[in-house]
Amino acid sequence: MPLGVASKVKLALRNRSNQRFDFELVDHYPTEHEVKDFPFKVSLDPGQRIELDYAITPQQRGDFEFKQCELRFNSLLGFWNRYFKLGEESSVRIYPNYAEVIRYGVLAAEQRLAQLGIMKKRQRGSGTDFLQLREFRKGDRMGSIDWKASARMQKVISREYQAERDQQIFFMLDCGRRMRSMDGQLSHFDHTMNAMLLLTYVASRQGDAVGMMTYGTQEQRRFLPVKKSVNNVNRFLTGLYDLHPSTMEGDSAAAVQELKKVLKKRALIIVLTNMRDQQDPEMLESLKALRKSHLVVFVALREEVFAEQEQAEVTDFKGALTYSALSQFLRARKKALESMQGNQIITLDVAPSQLHTKLVNCYLEIKNSAAL
Known part of the structure; x- marks a missing residue:
């Protein structure tokens, strides 16, 4: 099941006896997820078979267990209840939201990508x-x-x-504590995973090879080597579905040194992180070192609450202090990004909800311009 998308769970019941039963039914779903319409009040006549369904919206990725269903029968006079458990336990995997990947495939087939915010343009004579x-x-x-x-x-x-095919796209995914920031129901990390899946699908359709590595976590280090395959999305889904951000700070310098050992051919390297206001000298030097051999895109996620606070009306002294601090924060952040741009590093300063379209459009522009 995809993260954040309501899915249907179906339950089938059959009364094999000669007696009518009235009872309440509860399915012991994973409590980490959001569910409505429980419990069910059910009446089953002799020989009757019914199907019930309810909606479950996963709130976390990973492996989860559905326990047995529980039935509660009331006594005739209501003095006591009797409980039974039915069915078998089952496991389910919650993946990143691949709904946009499916939607992209449908809209691409119908030449309606603009509805997704993707501006796909063929420039005559461009490419190599x-x-x-x-x-x-x-x-x-x-x-x-x-x-x-x-x-x-x-x-x-x-x-x-x-546009040239058989090029390399490589993601550097920050798994540090900053990626735990929430915007809406999803964390910045989950928004990033969803966008990475969509671009993996698009790049694979373009004939490019895709790979990734994580940094900022010791226990859940992941490395998917660069590979040209139409099954790259499935490879990413199965390899990353249970990956979560840590409480550590991302060490970009060590990650870059590791990457330089394994990535020899020129590639488009996309760094996905949540950058605050301060400029990280180690990050800048690491990206400059990568820029000598590769094309680098630095994606800095921006909390959407900042835009809301910036547009909020100032009515008191506390509000004025908040606005002043926010303005200083945004200026420092902008200066840090401009410093990267001055070193020929492509930057994307983007809200998490817009990341998937901005990232794909950036990739398509690079392909059309033959910059890679």
Whole structure:
């Protein structure tokens, strides 16, 4: 089941006796998740079979157990209750929300990606991989003209290119304490996981290889090597579904040194983190070292509550102090990001709810511009 998405659980009951039963039914679902419509009040006639269903909305990722269903029968005079347990225990895995991946696939097939916020544009003549020869069109670059083909065909012919395939996309996922921040019902970490899944799907469709590594956690270190496969989304789902942020601070410098040992070919490296106002000199130096051999995108998640507080009306002295502190915080944060941009590091300063579309659009722009 996907995180944060309501799913249906079905229960089937059959009365094999010759007696009518009236009872209450409760399914012992994992208490970490949100459930409505319990308990059920059920009446079963002899030989009758019914199906009941209820909605469960997972609130955490990982492995969880459904215990046996419990039935409560009241005595005729209501002096006592009798309880029975039925069914078998079962386990379920809660994965990151892959609903946007499915939605992307449907909208891509119907050429309606704009509904998802994805601006997919083909730029004629862009890219480095030759696609085809075609007749010259208005807007084509003069450098794209194939003069030999034009002389042979007796009309102006252009070479059309497409974005290069077989490139490498690699995620560096911060699992430190800052990623535990909540926006809505999901943490920044869960928003990041969902966006990473969507971009993995898009990049795999583009013919690129994808991999990832975590930093900021010792107990749950994960490394998925770069691999070109249409099953990359499943590989990420099964490899990361039970990964959670730690209470440690992320050590980006050590992670970069580890990455440089295993990633030899030029790649698009995407760092996913929650950056506050202070500039981290070690982080900047690490990214500059990566920039020498790779194209680096630094994604800084921004708490949405900051925008709400910035737009709030100031009516008292306490509000003025809050506004002043917030303004100072945002200026320092902006300065830190500008410092990265000055070192040719692409930055995305984005609210968690907008991360999936912003990240995919950034990737597509890089592919179209042949920057990688």
